[in-house]
Amino acid sequence: MSYTFWIILTGCLVGLTCGIAGSLLVLRKMSMIADAISHTVLLGIVGAFFVTQSLNGIPMLIGAAVVGLLTAYLVELLSNSGVQSDASIGVVFTSLFALGVVLISFIGDQVHLDTKHALMGEIAFVPWDTLQINGESYGPVAVWMLGFSLLFNILLITLFYKQIKMSTFDPQFAALVGIPLTFIHYLLMTMVSFSTVASFNSVGAILVVAMLIVPGATAYLLSDRFLHVIILSGAVGVLSALLGYLCASFFNVSIAGSMATMTGVLFSLAFLFSPKHGIVFKKINSGYEAIKVK
Amino acid sequence: MVDFISSLLGSANFRWVLTGSLLLGFASGMIGSFVLLKKQSLISDAMAHAALPGVCIGFMIFQEKSLPVLLIGAALTSLIATHLIQLIVNHSRIKSDAAIGIIISVFFGFGIVLLTFIQQNFTSNQAGLDSFIFGQAASLIRSDVQLIAVSSIILVFISTLCFKEFKISIFDPSFAKNIGINVKFFNGLLLALVVGIVVIGIQMVGVVLIASLLITPALAARYWTDNLSVMAWLGGIFGSISGMTGAISSTMIGDLPTGPMIVLSASVIFFISLLLGKSKGLVTKAVKVR
Numbered sequence: 210m211s212y213t214f215w216i217i218l219t220g221c222l223v224g225l226t227c228g229i230a231g232s233l234l235v236l237r238k239m240s241m242i243a244d245a246i247s248h249t250v251l252l253g254i255v256g257a258f259f260v261t262q263s264l265n266g267i268p269m270l271i272g273a274a275v276v277g278l279l280t281a282y283l284v285e286l287l288s289n290s291g292v293q294s295d296a297s298i299g300v301v302f303t304s305l306f307a308l309g310v311v312l313i314s315f316i317g318d319q320v321h322l323d324t325k326h327a328l329m330g331e332i333a334f335v336p337w338d339t340l341q342i343n344g345e346s347y348g349p350v351a352v353w354m355l356g357f358s359l360l361f362n363i364l365l366i367t368l369f370y371k372q373i374k375m376s377t378f379d380p381q382f383a384a385l386v387g388i389p390l391t392f393i394h395y396l397l398m399t400m401v402s403f404s405t406v407a408s409f410n411s412v413g414a415i416l417v418v419a420m421l422i423v424p425g426a427t428a429y430l431l432s433d434r435f436l437h438v439i440i441l442s443g444a445v446g447v448l449s450a451l452l453g454y455l456c457a458s459f460f461n462v463s464i465a466g467s468m469a470t471m472t473g474v475l476f477s478l479a480f481l482f483s484p485k486h487g488i489v490f491k492k493i494n495s496g497y498e499a500i501k502v503k
Numbered sequence: 504m505v506d507f508i509s510s511l512l513g514s515a516n517f518r519w520v521l522t523g524s525l526l527l528g529f530a531s532g533m534i535g536s537f538v539l540l541k542k543q544s545l546i547s548d549a550m551a552h553a554a555l556p557g558v559c560i561g562f563m564i565f566q567e568k569s570l571p572v573l574l575i576g577a578a579l580t581s582l583i584a585t586h587l588i589q590l591i592v593n594h595s596r597i598k599s600d601a602a603i604g605i606i607i608s609v610f611f612g613f614g615i616v617l618l619t620f621i622q623q624n625f626t627s628n629q630a631g632l633d634s635f636i637f638g639q640a641a642s643l644i645r646s647d648v649q650l651i652a653v654s655s656i657i658l659v660f661i662s663t664l665c666f667k668e669f670k671i672s673i674f675d676p677s678f679a680k681n682i683g684i685n686v687k688f689f690n691g692l693l694l695a696l697v698v699g700i701v702v703i704g705i706q707m708v709g710v711v712l713i714a715s716l717l718i719t720p721a722l723a724a725r726y727w728t729d730n731l732s733v734m735a736w737l738g739g740i741f742g743s744i745s746g747m748t749g750a751i752s753s754t755m756i757g758d759l760p761t762g763p764m765i766v767l768s769a770s771v772i773f774f775i776s777l778l779l780g781k782s783k784g785l786v787t788k789a790v791k792v793r
Contacts, residue, residue, distance in 0.1 A: 231723070240598075241545060241604055293544075307764075426602075480591065486596060
């Protein structure tokens with residue numbers, strides 16, 4: 210398999226995994242939690258490194274899931290004690306992220322983990338970090354981790370589809386019919402943490418935020434149906450990854466950065482030209498209506 | 504240790520950095536109090552992230568790393584970012600938190616693209632542009648710090664001057680209109696003050712974490728008082744303590760980035776306030792219940 214193929218595959222898997230998980234967050238109006246978690250998993254990764262002294266896949270996933278859930282829990286705790294939710298998100302994620310950054314500078318040069326890497330990722334190095342079992346190479350570790358968390362997301366969404374849908378659109382009714390809202394909430398947080406950490410190493414925090422929030426919002430402008438929004442969101446994520454890679458190799462710039470930019474381009478297109486919710490068609494429709502009234 | 508600190512204080516450059524971080528912290532803690540009560544904490548985070556492409560564009564147009572040029576670019580893009588957030592919220596069914604998230608990630612991603620573009624195509628003195636991401640107090644030269652110090656004083660001066668107007672237009676906009684205060688103007692002015700903090704703070708704290716300097720000290724102050732003017736001053740004091748501690752610790756221990764250290768100091772102050780705060784602290788409440 211060629212070098213370019215692995216990079217494009219990684220990008221597409223990030224788009225798909227984060228797009229699917231993120232659309233649920235956008236629908237539940239929790240986008241900024243995604244922003245917070247994708248910053249704080251850095252602390253989980255650094256913590257896992259301090260415990261195991263290696264940058265291994267499984268401890269990293271566990272560390273990230275723990276810190277991700279901790280973030281969600283602390284934000285809840287502060288909000289419930291009377292702090293406005295946006296300020297509590299702001300305090301929690303900046304504190305944990307700053308702690309992660311400071312701890313990284315204690316690690317020094319012995320491992321490939323630094324602050325720049327954490328923000329921007331190094332997708333260009335993904336193909337070289339392969340999974341080795343008994344001396345045989347089974348493809349890049351990042352692809353395995355992303356594939357695993359994609360399956361995890363799809364599995365959870367299929368298993369709890371009804372519960373997630375109901376608790377998203379009508380939490381009060383869902384509580385009445387006995388759906389455990391807290392459980393569903395933390396289930397989603399676990400999904401987000403896994404998707405984040407699997408993507409984090411290759412594309413960095415900022416692209417993770419972009420892939421979690423922007424495709425979901427784009428899909429939400431394009432469709433009104435729950436399942437369609439989830440599928441469209443994954444598709445938009447993949448499309449942004451492909452277009453972003455093309456631009457990056459054309460201008461020779463950061464791959465993660467241009468994928469994030471592309472999610473923005475696709476969002477603006479949907480914002481302007483979506484058949485139902487885009488402002489251009491809204492304007493045209495209201496124009497027709499004005500004529501009709503006359 | 505004491506010798507080391509006194510030798511640090513003897514260096515003129517370090518004294519300037521200390522003064523700069525103190526004044527910057529004070530201004531941001533004070534202005535952050537208004538931002539917090541206006542529930543705009545996360546918008547300030549978006550404005551901070553959006554400053555990165557502005558810095559890069561400023562450098563690409565003028566091809567030199569002079570601070571005023573970069574800062575004007577930063578101010579422009581962060582203003583554009585706030586307007587885009589408003590546009591998205593007003594003209595689609597996307598809620599404000601998703602809109603903020605979109606702007607944060609897309610603008611910052613674009614900033615990274617420009618940063619790598621500059622590194623490829625501009626060979627002359629572009630090094631150090633990426634210190635805008637996490638901040639590097641050590642990279643500040645004396646004129647930079649003077650700019651930070653003077654601007655902070657101006658920002659504090661404006662916010663004390665318009666204190667009453669801010670207070671009324673935040674708490675009771677309709678009453679403010681009745682007594683002839685131009686609420687729209689003061690909302691815009693507050694926005695301009697936030698842009699000011701972001702712009703002068705990014706070199707020391709970095710775009711990623713500067714917003715926390717607006718949020719955390721003010722929120723910590725909220726645990727001690729219900730009075731806005733006390734809160735603003737207390738927020739200022741907390742901010743300047745965090746600024747100073749961060750600057751000192753990052754200079755003393757080599758390689759520690761300044762921004763995250765400042766933010767961590769602010770978080771420690773917040774944590775203490777959360778537990779022991781006079782009006783809302785958790786421990787204080789528990790004792791009162793007994």
